[in-house]
Amino acid sequence: MTTSAELFDRASRHIPGGVNSPVRAFKGLHRPPIFMERAQGAYLFDVEGNRYVDYVGSWGPMITGHADQDVLAAVRARLDNGLSFGTPTEIETTMADLICEMIPSMEMVRMTSSGTEATMSAIRLARGYTGRDKIVKFEGNYHGHSDSLLVKAGSGALTHGEPSSPGVPASLAEHTVTLSFNDPEGVQACFDEIGDQVACIIVEPVAGNMNCIPPQPEFLETLRRVCNEHGSVLIFDEVMTGFRVALGGAQAHYNVTPDLTCLGKIVGGGMPVGAFGGKRAIMEQISPLGPIYHAGTLSGNPLAMAAGVTLLNKLQVPGFHDALAQRVDTLRFGLQERADAAGVPMITQSAGGMFGVFFTAQSRVDNFAQATACDPEMFRRFFSAMLDHGVYLAPSAFEAGFMSSAHTAEDIQLTLDAAEKAFALMAS
Numbered sequence: 260m261t262t263s264a265e266l267f268d269r270a271s272r273h274i275p276g277g278v279n280s281p282v283r284a285f286k287g288l289h290r291p292p293i294f295m296e297r298a299q300g301a302y303l304f305d306v307e308g309n310r311y312v313d314y315v316g317s318w319g320p321m322i323t324g325h326a327d328q329d330v331l332a333a334v335r336a337r338l339d340n341g342l343s344f345g346t347p348t349e350i351e352t353t354m355a356d357l358i359c360e361m362i363p364s365m366e367m368v369r370m371t372s373s374g375t376e377a378t379m380s381a382i383r384l385a386r387g388y389t390g391r392d393k394i395v396k397f398e399g400n401y402h403g404h405s406d407s408l409l410v411k412a413g414s415g416a417l418t419h420g421e422p423s424s425p426g427v428p429a430s431l432a433e434h435t436v437t438l439s440f441n442d443p444e445g446v447q448a449c450f451d452e453i454g455d456q457v458a459c460i461i462v463e464p465v466a467g468n469m470n471c472i473p474p475q476p477e478f479l480e481t482l483r484r485v486c487n488e489h490g491s492v493l494i495f496d497e498v499m500t501g502f503r504v505a506l507g508g509a510q511a512h513y514n515v516t517p518d519l520t521c522l523g524k525i526v527g528g529g530m531p532v533g534a535f536g537g538k539r540a541i542m543e544q545i546s547p548l549g550p551i552y553h554a555g556t557l558s559g560n561p562l563a564m565a566a567g568v569t570l571l572n573k574l575q576v577p578g579f580h581d582a583l584a585q586r587v588d589t590l591r592f593g594l595q596e597r598a599d600a601a602g603v604p605m606i607t608q609s610a611g612g613m614f615g616v617f618f619t620a621q622s623r624v625d626n627f628a629q630a631t632a633c634d635p636e637m638f639r640r641f642f643s644a645m646l647d648h649g650v651y652l653a654p655s656a657f658e659a660g661f662m663s664s665a666h667t668a669e670d671i672q673l674t675l676d677a678a679e680k681a682f683a684l685m686a687s
């Protein structure tokens with residue numbers, strides 16, 4: 260039997276760090292990442308034959324569980340027609356219609372091949388549309404790895420200690436203004452000073468790349484108001500929250516409407532897909548209608564569209580998201596009970612189908628400073644113990660957890676039993 264350790268050794272020879280995305284590395288965990296062989300429903304199966312209840316869900320897309328039979332059948336049905344044509348196909352329109360129907364603030368939409376491309380293109384569009392260079396983002400929010408957005412970023416950039424990446428020209432980074440998440444006064448002060456130079460605000464409406472931090476009342480509303488007052492474009496990066504926090508995304512859940520929305524993950528059903536869209540007047544500035552360039556050889560790839568359209572249709576079953584949030588609550592409250600009983604200082608937070616676990620004595624975590632003040636060693640011990648008991652969590656304290664509709668009551672109970680053992684170990 261080949262082990263993960265052997266595969267990681269081999270991988271490390273020709274792949275930097277042995278991984279194709281740094282969030283997959285087990286940074287500071289003193290063990291090699293686990294190589295998976297297959298997945299089904301709520302489970303991942305590794306190359307050594309171990310099964311894990313998975314709360315990563317391929318970092319979000321697998322909201323109905325892994326290897327969803329309907330999604331696979333839709334891809335299979337198109338496979339023999341060919342993989343890509345580089346011409347328009349009907350299913351791209353089906354996808355666009357579906358997105359615009361499910362998220363009404365999106366009057367027009369363009370497909371991309373990743374979330375990074377979606378946010379990068381939305382930023383360019385906002386800059387081109389307003390004729391301004393400055394963008395506002397929030398500390399610990401992650402919007403992919405394009406240059407303007409790798410300034411004080413979250414996710415792997417934070418986990419690996421490089422929130423502002425070398426290689427981003429200072430002359431570009433100086434146009435990115437970074438503010439504190441959940442601080443409406445800070446936003447107001449910034450816009451009082453430079454509002455008329457700001458092309459856009461880009462925000463994760465629920466921060467999911469510094470653990471899971473929901474917006475506080477008035478935060479998103481303030482963003483909407485200052486953008487209206489100063490002619491800036493409000494961009495919600497719903498790559499993670501889209502179709503997860505609610506059917507219509509975080510914007511439906513919190514009732515704040517952005518000008519542009521970025522999507523990824525669920526919209527591709529596990530295939531490489533992103534999308535950005537919004538107000539018609541802005542979107543009509545994109546080439547070939549307007550002068551602002553956006554393109555992609557594989558954008559709107561028919562197999563990827565088939566997977567995404569099938570998954571989005573499955574989410575429209577009434578009550579889907581309520582049931583998902585209930586599962587999250589069962590998990591959260593069960594964890595809290597067990598941590599309290601063991602005397603481990605821990606809190607949880609959630610929004611719809613995403614959640615976070617923080618090792619802290621604070622009663623809530625609202626921003627980057629509070630998220631990074633949590634105990635990293637406690638997280639590492641929790642992660643390792645959970646893994647040893649068959650539960651796969653994101654290998655970083657700065658990532659959200661993802662629930663799927665394939666997680667059964669038994670899966671959640673197994674997770675809580677594992678947590679009880681983990682907490683006992685951590686308390687000792």
Ligand code: PMP
Nearest residue numbers: 373374375401402403498499523
């Ligand atoms: N925005 C957000 C909110 C994300 O969580 C991510 C990825 N985790 C991205 C953008 C980038 O997406 P991708 O990894 O597909 O480029």
